[in-house]
Amino acid sequence: MNAPDALRKPLPPAFNDTLSARFGSRFTTSAGVCAHHGHDESHFPDALPDAVVFPHDTDEVVAIVDACREHGVPIIPYGVGSSLEGHILAIHGGISIDFSEMNQVLAINAEDMNVVVQPGVTRKQLNAELHGSGLFFPIDPGADASLGGMAATRASGTNAVRYGTMRENVLGLTAVLADGRVIRTGGKARKSSAGYDLTHLLVGSEGTLAIITELIVRLHPLPEAVSAATCAFPDVVSAVNTVIQTIQLGIPVARIELVDALTVQAINRYSKTTLHESPMLFFEFHGSPASVEEQAQTVQELAREHGGLDFEWASRPEDRSKLWAARHDVYFASLNLRAGSRGVTTDVCVPISKLAECVAGVRDDIEASGFIAPIVGHVGDGNFHTIILVDPDSADEIARAEELNHRIVHRALALGGTCTGEHGIGIGKQAFLLAEHGAPAIDAMRMIKQALDPDNLLNPGKILLPG
Amino acid sequence: MNAPDALRKPLPPAFNDTLSARFGSRFTTSAGVCAHHGHDESHFPDALPDAVVFPHDTDEVVAIVDACREHGVPIIPYGVGSSLEGHILAIHGGISIDFSEMNQVLAINAEDMNVVVQPGVTRKQLNAELHGSGLFFPIDPGADASLGGMAATRASGTNAVRYGTMRENVLGLTAVLADGRVIRTGGKARKSSAGYDLTHLLVGSEGTLAIITELIVRLHPLPEAVSAATCAFPDVVSAVNTVIQTIQLGIPVARIELVDALTVQAINRYSKTTLHESPMLFFEFHGSPASVEEQAQTVQELAREHGGLDFEWASRPEDRSKLWAARHDVYFASLNLRAGSRGVTTDVCVPISKLAECVAGVRDDIEASGFIAPIVGHVGDGNFHTIILVDPDSADEIARAEELNHRIVHRALALGGTCTGEHGIGIGKQAFLLAEHGAPAIDAMRMIKQALDPDNLLNPGKILLPG
Numbered sequence: 001m002n003a004p005d006a007l008r009k010p011l012p013p014a015f016n017d018t019l020s021a022r023f024g025s026r027f028t029t030s031a032g033v034c035a036h037h038g039h040d041e042s043h044f045p046d047a048l049p050d051a052v053v054f055p056h057d058t059d060e061v062v063a064i065v066d067a068c069r070e071h072g073v074p075i076i077p078y079g080v081g082s083s084l085e086g087h088i089l090a091i092h093g094g095i096s097i098d099f100s101e102m103n104q105v106l107a108i109n110a111e112d113m114n115v116v117v118q119p120g121v122t123r124k125q126l127n128a129e130l131h132g133s134g135l136f137f138p139i140d141p142g143a144d145a146s147l148g149g150m151a152a153t154r155a156s157g158t159n160a161v162r163y164g165t166m167r168e169n170v171l172g173l174t175a176v177l178a179d180g181r182v183i184r185t186g187g188k189a190r191k192s193s194a195g196y197d198l199t200h201l202l203v204g205s206e207g208t209l210a211i212i213t214e215l216i217v218r219l220h221p222l223p224e225a226v227s228a229a230t231c232a233f234p235d236v237v238s239a240v241n242t243v244i245q246t247i248q249l250g251i252p253v254a255r256i257e258l259v260d261a262l263t264v265q266a267i268n269r270y271s272k273t274t275l276h277e278s279p280m281l282f283f284e285f286h287g288s289p290a291s292v293e294e295q296a297q298t299v300q301e302l303a304r305e306h307g308g309l310d311f312e313w314a315s316r317p318e319d320r321s322k323l324w325a326a327r328h329d330v331y332f333a334s335l336n337l338r339a340g341s342r343g344v345t346t347d348v349c350v351p352i353s354k355l356a357e358c359v360a361g362v363r364d365d366i367e368a369s370g371f372i373a374p375i376v377g378h379v380g381d382g383n384f385h386t387i388i389l390v391d392p393d394s395a396d397e398i399a400r401a402e403e404l405n406h407r408i409v410h411r412a413l414a415l416g417g418t419c420t421g422e423h424g425i426g427i428g429k430q431a432f433l434l435a436e437h438g439a440p441a442i443d444a445m446r447m448i449k450q451a452l453d454p455d456n457l458l459n460p461g462k463i464l465l466p467g
Numbered sequence: 468m469n470a471p472d473a474l475r476k477p478l479p480p481a482f483n484d485t486l487s488a489r490f491g492s493r494f495t496t497s498a499g500v501c502a503h504h505g506h507d508e509s510h511f512p513d514a515l516p517d518a519v520v521f522p523h524d525t526d527e528v529v530a531i532v533d534a535c536r537e538h539g540v541p542i543i544p545y546g547v548g549s550s551l552e553g554h555i556l557a558i559h560g561g562i563s564i565d566f567s568e569m570n571q572v573l574a575i576n577a578e579d580m581n582v583v584v585q586p587g588v589t590r591k592q593l594n595a596e597l598h599g600s601g602l603f604f605p606i607d608p609g610a611d612a613s614l615g616g617m618a619a620t621r622a623s624g625t626n627a628v629r630y631g632t633m634r635e636n637v638l639g640l641t642a643v644l645a646d647g648r649v650i651r652t653g654g655k656a657r658k659s660s661a662g663y664d665l666t667h668l669l670v671g672s673e674g675t676l677a678i679i680t681e682l683i684v685r686l687h688p689l690p691e692a693v694s695a696a697t698c699a700f701p702d703v704v705s706a707v708n709t710v711i712q713t714i715q716l717g718i719p720v721a722r723i724e725l726v727d728a729l730t731v732q733a734i735n736r737y738s739k740t741t742l743h744e745s746p747m748l749f750f751e752f753h754g755s756p757a758s759v760e761e762q763a764q765t766v767q768e769l770a771r772e773h774g775g776l777d778f779e780w781a782s783r784p785e786d787r788s789k790l791w792a793a794r795h796d797v798y799f800a801s802l803n804l805r806a807g808s809r810g811v812t813t814d815v816c817v818p819i820s821k822l823a824e825c826v827a828g829v830r831d832d833i834e835a836s837g838f839i840a841p842i843v844g845h846v847g848d849g850n851f852h853t854i855i856l857v858d859p860d861s862a863d864e865i866a867r868a869e870e871l872n873h874r875i876v877h878r879a880l881a882l883g884g885t886c887t888g889e890h891g892i893g894i895g896k897q898a899f900l901l902a903e904h905g906a907p908a909i910d911a912m913r914m915i916k917q918a919l920d921p922d923n924l925l926n927p928g929k930i931l932l933p934g
Contacts, residue, residue: 109818155660156658177911191627192888193621193889195908197671201667248688290758291754291755351578382656425660425661425662437650437662441662444650447918452911463663
């Protein structure tokens with residue numbers, strides 16, 4: 001499975017000895033553990049690390065980085081393996097740093113509405129630990145991802161339209177540089193003009209510039225009132241036009257999600273729901289009772305103008321949970337539409353004014369391709385996914401799915417959009433990154449990478465191809 | 468006035484010839500023009516550039532950068548000269564790039580709520596050009612600063628508590644690298660995970676990493692309803708505690724500003740107002756009529772619990788304008804408290820839970836110092852300023868003011884804050900930057916600077932001292 005390459009070399013025995021001495025059974029070269037860490041949720045082939053280590057704190061990560069630097073061993077940070085772009089695949093071998101034992105919530109600063117966590121804390125774990133504080137952490141990629149992984153990929157999800165993405169919610173980081181030194185970026189103040197914004201440089205850097213070992217993330221007050229609803233539309237474009245107007249009016253919706261008719265079918269089958277099998281929007285409104293009522297009324301009027309059928313309200317917490325669990329399970333629900341399939345997930349994001357045009361064009365592209373490919377999206381941000389269902393053993397299908405993705409990305413770029421709203425570049429989108437930003441910007445990224453990681457040991461081959 | 472140093476060399480005649488040939492009268496070495504560009508609003512001594520050039524577009528900036536690189540000439544970007552930390556001072560000589568003739572609004576994308584501007588566009592100019600669009604640009608440092616300068620210093624102001632700072636409102640940039648290449652960062656999509664976040668790296672980089680020649684900035688819908696109010700408090704700590712509770716309840720105030728009693732005196736004298744001469748909060752609420760009413764009521768109750776006297780409402784637009792004009796003139800109003808003085812302005816920002824403690828401590832520091840120093844602040848963000856009034860000709864007073872600033876900064880750092888909420892590092896805060904972030908983080912900044920500007924030509928001596 002692991003093709004040999006120039007960077008992939010057997011681990012030197014002295015390296016193994018050093019890490020074994022320091023980490024005992026928390027350092028392993030076991031085939032089973034390596035196999036588990038060489039596999040993510042993408043369609044890319046598995047690529048196994050040569051070893052896995054489970055550190056407990058920043059000092060231990062420094063020790064790992066020092067040993068890797070001394071022996072020229074690639075380093076791949078690993079959260080829960082829910083990446084969709086191959087970020088955690090050890091394409092050049094090396095050691096996977098598994099953060100599952102660095103999963104402490106170190107401080108809940110309720111008065112300042114932030115929390116200090118280790119990178120292995122998952123979003124659900126964090127919200128469980130916040131129970132009773134009156135605060136919550138809103139960012140919710142479908143998976144129960146780790147906060148370190150979410151920061152590294154600049155993740156977002158359904159709440160980003162109101163609460164922002166990891167970009168807006170990471171206040172500061174502790175990270176280990178390739179030279180083994182520990183930097184502390186950002187801080188607990190709500191704003192600062194103190195020097196280069198290293199926090200934002202590391203958020204989205206996919207483990208290629210430094211290894212995140214601690215995060216300060218922003219929390220938000222639990223809304224006093226919450227209501228959620230679904231609304232069916234005659235077609236996708238009518239639904240999208242409702243979204244566009246909602247955003248342009250500045251209505252602070254907490255969630256506004258599109259699912260196409262095929263996705264609703266998948267949800268109904270997988271999650272035992274009885275949703276109307278047409279394009280739908282899922283909404284959630286947060287605020288004071290009066291403001292929630294006002295938002296809901298305005299949006300209902302907009303939906304009606306665009307042919308939206310009756311709103312179905314999910315007012316009880318358990319109904320809302322069921323609704324959003326169904327939404328978060330869309331990826332797995334979609335895979336069920338075709339037995340044995342895997343998903344090639346697209347992730348474009350366009351300016352909101354271009355959203356209807358982009359979605360309609362993508363619908364046509366999918367039809368022309370012959371693939372089964374549900375469309376689902378965080379449309380309040382202009383971001384939507386297609387889940388192209390492929391036979392993972394068919395090289396031809398994967399190639400055709402990649403062609404379809406290529407067409408979708410270039411459609412979005414032509415409309416002023418981005419090749420990835422929230423999944424990242426990983427190993428599959430380097431060419432799109434170049435098309436989106438141009439050679440000089442990519443070279444600037446490469447100069448920064450070269451400056452901070454001259455030996456190319458930090459997650460090599462991700463984001464940037466060799467110069 | 469210009470002390471000789473290793474970097475300051477006379478401009479080579481060939482350099483002058485090249486720029487004269489290209490720019491004609493838009494390139495000048497005139498003493499008067501250079502004097503104007505060697506002076507900002509800080510207390511630092513003037514430091515004149517050797518020449519000034521007024522480009523019209525990105526290509527012309529490339530030509531300037533190419534000539535500077537060829538001849539080793541330092542480059543200082545210049546907006547309107549309203550910097551408070553010496554950013555535009557030509558401390559090593561060189562050429563000042565004045566962006567006042569790059570002041571076109573290139574595109575208003577109303578549907579996507581963004582605008583593309585040249586860096587010389589000022590915030591008031593932009594809002595004038597947005598008139599009738601239903602949108603506005605909220606960021607308002609006191610001065611009518613240029614957007615390029617505001618991005619370069621990561622500026623904010625009174626609206627940041629609701630609308631964020633330049634960090635949250637710059638979507639993308641066009642910038643010229645030291646090697647003369649043009650990069651395009653970010654874009655018009657609301658979010659993206661495509662590669663390193665060069666936009667945020669440049670925002671706040673004070674002209675030291677690249678020269679910004681175009682910006683995409685976010686706009687916001689004009690609120691349907693606006694109301695503003697002032698409320699007097701028995702003491703500063705009661706006012707601050709009202710702020711803390713307001714923020715912790717998640718009330719989306721648009722502005723919540725503290726002025727101490729001394730500042731109110733200064734405002735009354737300078738702006739001919741008749742405000743109650745005690746510590747006050749200035750508020751503004753944005754939203755639907757119902758939501759504004761609800762916010763205002765909640766905040767009034769909180770203020771009353773903390774001893775706030777009656778709210779004075781400014782409901783008519785002209786009354787609100789007068790109120791905020793008075794607030795924005797605080798710097799000049801304060802200078803009037805002492806004839807012939809200049810201000811040494813401090814700019815700390817602390818976690819909101821520490822704000823009362825920090826302000827109270829700073830009040831004591833000021834009293835012990837014997838200086839006249841009003842306190843004013845964007846307290847919803849935990850950010851406040853003291854304007855220490857000094858005799859600009861007294862080296863002793865300036866040294867004592869810097870000592871006081873030092874004490875204030877270290878007080879804020881001890882409380883988990885930052886040495887600068889919105890003014891930047893410039894030439895005066897390098898030691899504070901080091902104290903705040905530690906040597907490894909500063910070294911990481913230096914590695915990035917070295918990678919992108921190996922000849923140290925871009926605004927040398929700002930943010931980072933030589934390694």
